[in-house]
Amino acid sequence: MSDAADVLISHCRQAGQRITAPRRIIADVVARADDHPDVPEIYRRVAEIDPGISLSTVYRTVKIFASTGLVERHSFAGGRARIEPASEIHHDHLIDIESGAVIEFRSDEIERLQALVARELGFELTAHRLVLYGRPLARKARRTRKP
Amino acid sequence: MSDAADVLISHCRQAGQRITAPRRIIADVVARADDHPDVPEIYRRVAEIDPGISLSTVYRTVKIFASTGLVERHSFAGGRARIEPASEIHHDHLIDIESGAVIEFRSDEIERLQALVARELGFELTAHRLVLYGRPLARKARRTRKP
């Protein structure tokens, strides 16, 4: 019962929706996820707490949370959507193409330029999607080597 | 039989693949597309030329062209992939959220910053995906109004 999960739950109530056991558990699992899990993975974590909750319910609930803006869905690869609890501060992602790891970053410069580019094209920027793909640089001075 | 289609076809031959009627037609349709059509749309255009060509073949052929780097597949919305012939100069896209129109743009500044950000995170940038979503600005001085 993390605080972030409470936010999800209170938004549920405010939207006239019922607070159910599945929703509490899913909210909790999503709120404490820091690794951009996909829905089946959330389902696995939820099942550890209550094996009776169905995959359908996880999909439905994540969708509801996403529609209230409390959860974000990213489509990094072509496959399944990756989920993360919405954070105060916006960020974009870099994918390590070797490990698949998701690294978060934030570039005010890029954000500013995006808005600028859109304006020059005659548009008001309403959203954007930026994903970088990269290969880890070989560091010259590794300090994990053995002496 | 556009010149761009010829490039696609010659690459086919070079890769030891056969030049077939379907491939010629699909290459031609893709090469002259300037609107980022999805595969079913390409299929429709192909069918106008030869109604016997199957959707499977269009999917297969587009995939082959994409693997040789001559065609690019974008996933703008969550739905189906949008196709475009690869161009010499890289560009990114802005989606008009009102009309769905795809506008191309290029920002050397953003490109540069992306590589910089990746490097700072310890990665060599190998690819990226940038899509802007915007609403058309209301122009103060419309010259399309009636006098």
Added chain:
DNA sequence: CTCATTAATGAGAATGGTTCGCAAATGCAT
């Protein structure tokens, strides 16, 4: 040009992620 080889095609089935439909279960205002 003809033939044999082998890749490509068309039709439809299969796939994988996600959503739907519905009967049964449950939350919540009274």
Added chain:
DNA sequence: ATGCATTTGCGAACCATTCTCATTAATGAG
């Protein structure tokens, strides 16, 4: 506690894309 509307679990349906496989057709040798 009671009744009713919302949710749930289950399986079927969906949609874009890929796969299977028997048939067709491109290619290169002769």
